[in-house]
Amino acid sequence: MTYSSDTFYIEHLQYDDALHLNKLLVSNTERLKRFLPKTLAANRTLESTKSYIISKIEAMQSNTEFVFTIKDKYTRNIAGLVILKNLDWDKKQGEFAYCIGEKFEGKGWMSEAVKATSKYAIHTLGLTHLQIIAHKKNYSSVKVAEKSGFSWRKTLKSVFTPINESPIDMELYELRNEG
Template sequence: MIYSSEHFSISLLQPKDALQLNKLLVSNTERFIRFLPKTLEENTTLESTQYYIKRKIKSAKKRNEFVFIIHDKHSIDIIGMIILKNLDWKIKKGEFAYCIGKRFKGKGLMSKAIKATTNYVIEELGLETLQILSHKTNLSSVNTALGSGFEWQATLKDEFKPLNKAPLDMELFEFSRPDRF
């Protein structure tokens, strides 16, 4: 476990998470489809989620990508996930992608989870700069980035291509290690 509070805990993805992760992703497909299409495509059945978890655990061991799971402390539910991706160990930079289930949206939990995961990634993994990309209309994500201490840097033109849609401009938010010069 990398973090625990009164309401939720955060841990690296584990095989035992398969059923609850699949439940989160399948039950929130409509909510997540625009910005997490690949993750959803890889988790359509329990079996595909089990395979996804095996691949992501291997990826974490190789330090290519890390998936963190947010567990509700009052049930067995997984309420969200945070993916640390696009890692560049030479310049100590990575990017967060995240989602939270509809029932838990708007409670500030994801901002707290991003703050806790940011601390872990900086202190334990040694990254110095973290990024979040969000579309300006995804106000929940923008508010999560800002509420987690990330600062807006730029608008990136045609940065993201949703399934069967035109490319979207994305807002870049960044957090740098406080003692970084």
């Protein structure tokens, strides 16, 4: 998948992205640690980021998960990630997770990126049900879901446990393409 706007572009995660991905995640650890603990844990060092990328490339090749980078068009640095995970090919369903670096937040890039990757998931991969699961107080994530055309469906009770916290409720947003 490739997508380009005036200010950023999207492409599949590549091995050459290791340094920029590691810098993005390490420099944004505090703001991402509550909702992306597994991704952060897998990218603490440059070497672990290289291993993470290899595993994600293998996952893309086996159609079990897709990781897309959002890159600043002028610096070519990674501004964020869109991850299509929890794929169920029988149900034609997948879930999005995403993050963006603090200096790129509030520019509308993530909403545009989720819209573009949703089109890819529907038209290229053949998925019909896309989901975003966000905490109601993660206002930025909720805003991205809504601006990307996803609709709130229901509250999922105690489905996510942040590190050193009790289980918390999350909100389910869906985008359906029935044909």
